[in-house]
Amino acid sequence: MKKRFVTTTVATAAIAATALATIATSGAQAAPSTSGAGSDRATAAVAAARAHGSSFGLDGDQGLSSRSVATDKDGTTHVRFDRTFKGLPVVGGDLVVHTDAAGGWKGVNAASNSVRVGSTTPTVAAATAAATAARAVDYTVSTSKPTLAVYAMSTPARLVWKTQVDGVGAHGEPAGTAVFVDARSGAVVDQWATEINDAGTGNSLYLGTVTVQTTASAGQWQMIDATRGNARTEDGNNGSTSSTTGTLFTDADNVWGSGTTSNRQSAAVDADFGVGATWDFYKNTFGRNGIKNDGKGARSLVHVGTNWVNASWSDTCFCMRYGDGDGVSYGPLVSLDVAGHEMTHGVTSATAGLAYRRESGGLNESTSDVMGTMVEFTANTAGDPGDYLIGERFSLKTPQKPLRWMDKPSTDGASADCWSKTVGSLDVHYSSGVGNHAFYLLSEGSGAKSLNGYSYNSPTCNGSTVAGIGHDAAAAIWYRALTTYWTSSTNYAGARAGMLSAAKDLYGATSTQYAATAAAWSAVNVN
Template identity: 55%
Template sequence: MSATAQAGPVPAPQAQAAQQRATLIALANGQSVQLAKALTLGGQEQLVAKDAVVDADGARHLRYERTLGGLPVLGGDLIVHQRADGSVTSVDKAVEGQLSLPSLTPALSADKATAQAAGAVAATVGVAADKDEQPLKEVGRAGSAKLVVWAASGSPRLAYQTVVEGLRADGTPSRQTLVTDAASGEVLATHEDIQTASGTGKGVFVGSVPLTTTLSGSTYQLKDATRGGQYTTDLKHKTSGTGTLYTDADNAWGDGTVSNGQSAAVDAQYGVAATWDYYKNTFGRNGIKNNGVGAYSRVHYGNNYVNAFWDDSCFCMTYGDGASNTHPLTALDVAGHEMSHGVTAATAGLNYSGESGGLNEATSDIFGTMVEWYANLPSDVPDYLIGEKININGNGTPLRYMDKPSKDGGSADYWSSTVGNKDVHYSSGVANHFFYLLSEGSGAKTINGVSYNSPTSNGSTLTGIGRTKAAAIWYRALTVYMTSTTNYKAARTATLKAATDLYGASSTEYNAVAAAWSGVNVS
């Protein structure tokens, strides 16, 4: 397999895009005091701008985090929607009402809170929360506890946020963020920051593809200056560090075989590029964080490591080589899925538990699938199957199905009052099913040689609006309306707002969104 240096699609100048974003954030921060008063927030509350979206007609969507007495409020985020003249049309809040606490002085010291958080994680060593999660093998460093206000559960509580590092049984690094009560030490929430997609692969997936590389002296680097400087490194079976940047003398990378270490690097580099291009050319998003900075990839992680993961702290993708170090997990939808976790973190920040966690996972499935359709590779024909190339089950079946999620044996086809109790990889089935129904409709059909048969909870017959429109609605809902605590009911509202913005309140698309949600029992 060979790849040549090509210019590829030329993005908008990065410096200009960064300046535009900085201007929007400054605009949002400039209005924070005025908006806090208009929203009748409490006297100790302030707003800090996180992101801003401006529509073609000048309408603004300003995303803020809240602080209380200078402390960050977890679950206090909100989005202010304005007309072009700055007048407010509506506000979406993760939590309603004013926030106040009788005291901002913790009963527990930060050192005590850190020790208790580390102890809570240590108590889970050897225990897997579900059949798909590797148990924690060891606990490492615990960062200093940070005083915060926890509001995601409703009434605000003074709390500590602590990050505890560790290692899982299969070699996956663990970075758990715990929120604990500042008076009792009770664990209020815990979240694994390392997002994984487990499976086994068989060889190189992308086939022969073009790559944009960098010539340094007489040597080519697997580094793409046209897409935020993204690059790929070789970890050489280590489990830490940034790895060694791939270089080559003739700019022809890999040969499609597992024995040639560059072949997995080609998959990884192409996966990042395809994800960048999808978001850039479809939504005008300039990189995962919309700041023009490209993610990097690490291949050949560990030994016999049957996994791949996105880590927001290093802003990087990491791939293991699978069983016997001969099955790299570098499939395209794995790359698109994992890096879309970064997009979610930079926008709605959906909490990775309960229904919001299912929506977080589904968002990655949706956009990982869309990256696959965007690339349209002959070696990886697009479909509505998740992880079909990595053969995680050993029998050729995919990891997840979007047309009828329950075919994987654990995912939910429809919403119920208990769906939030499922592991997020299974509660995601409701949104995945919604997306398929919205895109393709219900019933039996064959698409790109794959047979689907998608039912509805209410027996209705649905007609799809196409995946392009469905993805546009989901992206706008994610970036403009969803907050950290969005659940399925709120996701319905967010996508209906998005459909109204894009296509009109009485449009076919709006009605299709409503019908698709009803088809998965969200009404």
């Protein structure tokens, strides 16, 4: 049988964690402090800063408010402060104070050493500043709200009306700018965008018309999402399936694609939206800030290969690759669940590191199917509502022929519904059926049901009847097991044990969720 996969490549090199703050004299990695210890360290940093304030212009008219505290393994502490002058916030007055384990002074990084102004009394009225700021932007203004501040981004410091101007851009996207109006002369001192990218209109292949986050640059828009770690979407130009870079998509009017494959931007819209939906799922559901939890967005390459019925993730290039399909059975593989699937390979690599072989490899693939499915459910789009099928949207057959079915994985003719001693010898995309089946049963239960236009009829391998707990709870248990209990060699028995530990942590050992987790794994012969 011809295999139709969603594949992954995993780099063996370690990914270094990002330090919250470091200084040149310390090579130790910084880590967040606990709230109580952080408060004590901030207090010590304030005392140290006061004692050495002359070196960076800190005097009795200025106040410090801690924004964050990070501590290295050797006890070196880095406290980031915002500064005030006679009670007014100082724009460009922020600083980082570095102290040793005993609270002793190690140095400071200050954005500005000159924050003093001669007077904090404005001669320009707030209403005048609001009107001036509104005229300084090129979009429809809804609100223009001035507050007094000290502007210290350049010398000398000035008293300004820091005016937040919000409104709507030419394509209906939210727009915002901080405009700094000199509170004594009325001149515009500076301004910058607070909505750092634009909401473009995307005409996708599978989702209809959607909003995509893009970045304005040099009179055009780039498919770079600054709100999600500068994730990029590029044209692979039908080059090698191992390509690591492509041509960044750009557009003159921020309206992308036509909803058809004749426009190369259309597939890019789906991929870009899928990246955003996956980022939002992990961020909003688990508090995870990007694939590696480091705030970094990934690169997506669409139109990779020729008639390639596949998609892949690579840790090496931190990128996703999407084929165009064969044009007969499958179209471009840029659906929501595949985007979620591919990015989840990166999450798995950064957490459990499930080895891509035998049962751990099947569990790796299953994890990507599980979370890709959750991306569909949480995005809740009209064009692709949540379901337990993988890749159904790019099927060109009637009726649809997905890549995989989670309720009964063997429907594809090759995947395993139930665990057996030989399941580890299957290709990992087929051994993933055991985990997919367990997740479906835990979410929805056994037997027949309909959901969002699809009919399911999930059997059990032991003849039991399983009641589901809903996909949200099932995914929460799965994610905690992945990030807390599973390791690189976890097999399906270990997956069950880890999820029982996770269910106990989240809901208690006597909970319905705990019992359902045990029942779902037993129902696929994992005991």
